[in-house]
Amino acid sequence: MNEEFIEKWQSQVKKGTLSFIVLLVLKETELYGYELIEKIKLLTHIEIAEGTLYPLMNRLKNENLLESKWVEQETGIPRKYYFLTETGQKTLGEMKIQWTGLQKTLNKLI
Incomplete structure (x- = not known):
């Protein structure tokens, strides 16, 4: 088995499906960034770095797929919530x- 190939392929699959995963997670509720990272990790076991998530969120906003709003907190700084x-x-x-x-199609091939 070519482990290096598998690791690269797995990384590409994650990158290619991350937009889909984000939209699926946000379909029911609005979440702020850290909450979204944690929910994706809980549901998929995929670890997403903030440096990966926030540029993706900006791209999805530019495509008019997401909106965001700032919500004041009783304590601490405001949080930016994302929603479809x-x-x-x-x-x-x-x-x-x-x-x-x-x-x-893939299930037929497998």
């Missing part, structure tokens, strides 16, 4: 369709 836009909801629906088709 209507376009984000519709895009996620299409992504689910595409993912399901890909999954069926």
Whole structure:
């Protein structure tokens, strides 16, 4: 087995699906960055660095898939919460369709 190849492939799979994962996690509720990182880790066991997440969030905002808002806290600094836009909801629906088709195809091959 080529472990180096597997590690690179695994990294590319994670990068390629991270946008989908973020949208799936945010479909039900709004979360702030650290909360999102922790929820993704809990649900998927994927570790995401802040340096990876925040540029992704900005790209998703630029694509009009996400919005954000600052929320004051009783103590401490305000937190930036992220949530799906209507376009984000519709895009996620299409992504689910595409993912399901890909999954069926791969399952046939496997």
